[in-house]
Amino acid sequence: MLTTPPIVDIQNLKVTFTGGAKPISAINGVDLSLERGETLAILGESGSGKSVTLRAMLRLNPEKRTRIEGTIQVAGEDVLALKPKELQAFRGRTVSMIFQEPALALDPVYTLGEQIAETIVKHEGGSKDQAMKRALDLFERVRIPSPERRLGNYPHEMSGGMRQRAMIALALACNPKVLLADEPTTALDATVQIQILLLIRELQREFGIAVMFVTHDIGVAVEVADRVAVMYGGRIVEMGPIRDIIRSPRHPYTIGLMKSRAHDALAKGTRLEVIPGSPPDLANLPPGCAFAPRCKLALPSCSEGQPDPVAVGDGHEARCFRTDQTIAA
Numbered sequence: 001m002l003t004t005p006p007i008v009d010i011q012n013l014k015v016t017f018t019g020g021a022k023p024i025s026a027i028n029g030v031d032l033s034l035e036r037g038e039t040l041a042i043l044g045e046s047g048s049g050k051s052v053t054l055r056a057m058l059r060l061n062p063e064k065r066t067r068i069e070g071t072i073q074v075a076g077e078d079v080l081a082l083k084p085k086e087l088q089a090f091r092g093r094t095v096s097m098i099f100q101e102p103a104l105a106l107d108p109v110y111t112l113g114e115q116i117a118e119t120i121v122k123h124e125g126g127s128k129d130q131a132m133k134r135a136l137d138l139f140e141r142v143r144i145p146s147p148e149r150r151l152g153n154y155p156h157e158m159s160g161g162m163r164q165r166a167m168i169a170l171a172l173a174c175n176p177k178v179l180l181a182d183e184p185t186t187a188l189d190a191t192v193q194i195q196i197l198l199l200i201r202e203l204q205r206e207f208g209i210a211v212m213f214v215t216h217d218i219g220v221a222v223e224v225a226d227r228v229a230v231m232y233g234g235r236i237v238e239m240g241p242i243r244d245i246i247r248s249p250r251h252p253y254t255i256g257l258m259k260s261r262a263h264d265a266l267a268k269g270t271r272l273e274v275i276p277g278s279p280p281d282l283a284n285l286p287p288g289c290a291f292a293p294r295c296k297l298a299l300p301s302c303s304e305g306q307p308d309p310v311a312v313g314d315g316h317e318a319r320c321f322r323t324d325q326t327i328a329a
């Protein structure tokens with residue numbers, strides 16, 4: 001039987017920032033693959049390496065002060081080997097990114113129509129008129145009301161939710177195969193958040209794009225993702241289908257994350273159960289499991305070596321020495 005290769009294939013990715021007094025090991029051996037049209041959420045607390053992973057896929061980390069090891073293949077292209085010109089063509093055309101704050105992607109001094117049309121002409125050639133027609137089509141697809149008039153707007157003339165939609169239109173302008181989204185909805189109010197997420201989901205189905213998005217919010221992941229990768233200390237500690245991760249998380253860190261969310265839903269004023277302890281120091285990572293110092297199940301041996309991924313279900317794995325102790329009751 002013929003199998004299609006994954007659209008994203010990341011092997012043993014390591015990212016170290018070397019600009020400071022001590023090297024910061026932000027990503028420490030990430031393996032990840034994504035099928036065409038699939039949506040993966042990356043969860044984890046602040047500093048776990050979610051954004052650095054996404055940025056590595058577009059080579060957006062500051063290269064002079066960063067050491068990158070491993071391989072990143074997207075749509076058959078070897079991302080870490082791309083030359084500057086190839087990288088320019090790759091960005092936007094093969095992989096595109098939307099940010100938490102549209103101001104990072106949108107230029108304040110050009111109208112939205114001009115920006116989208118210019119991106120299309122730059123990547124694909126053709127006339128400005130044709131590109132404007134495509135921009136109009138994109139505005140319709142991302143459901144911006146009065147799209148023709150809105151194309152003539154500057155970013156500051158739109159509401160936050162509309163700016164997000166315009167940014168998504170810009171990101172889709174060159175038909176990318178993979179869309180990366182770094183907490184695309186945190187800056188928006190709840191109703192607009194849900195609308196934007198449903199829009200991403202719909203576009204993803206319509207265009208067959210693979211989506212990788214970072215979030216702090218498990219509820220958001222449930223709404224949109226097929227699979228989830230949970231990161232801790234620059235490693236994926238658990239990965240699997242969203243339903244399995246919600247119903248039967250098997251890494252003690254994921255179990256802790258799920259508990260803190262359950263408490264989050266309680267009445268205001270209830271003390272949240274946070275996972276005691278603090279995240280690992282990335283300038284001084286321990287040799288063993290980075291979660292061991294905070295883990296209720298840890299044995300002394302957990303601090304000695306790195307746990308390999310253990311299969312705990314269909315397409316579900318956890319990097320933990322104690323998965324025999326974490327089976328849901």
Ligand SMILES: Nc1ncnc2c1ncn2[C@@H]1O[C@H](COP(=O)(O)OP(=O)(O)OP(=O)(O)O)[C@@H](O)[C@H]1O
Nearest residue numbers: 017024026045046047048049050051052053062282
């Ligand atoms: N350019 C950089 N130079 C040095 N350290 C960096 C740089 N970029 C990120 N880091 C460090 O790498 C680690 C991982 O950062 P990253 O932004 O991926 O975390 P994150 O999981 O996305 O967190 P958050 O949810 O807060 O965005 C952090 O400790 C961060 O301080």
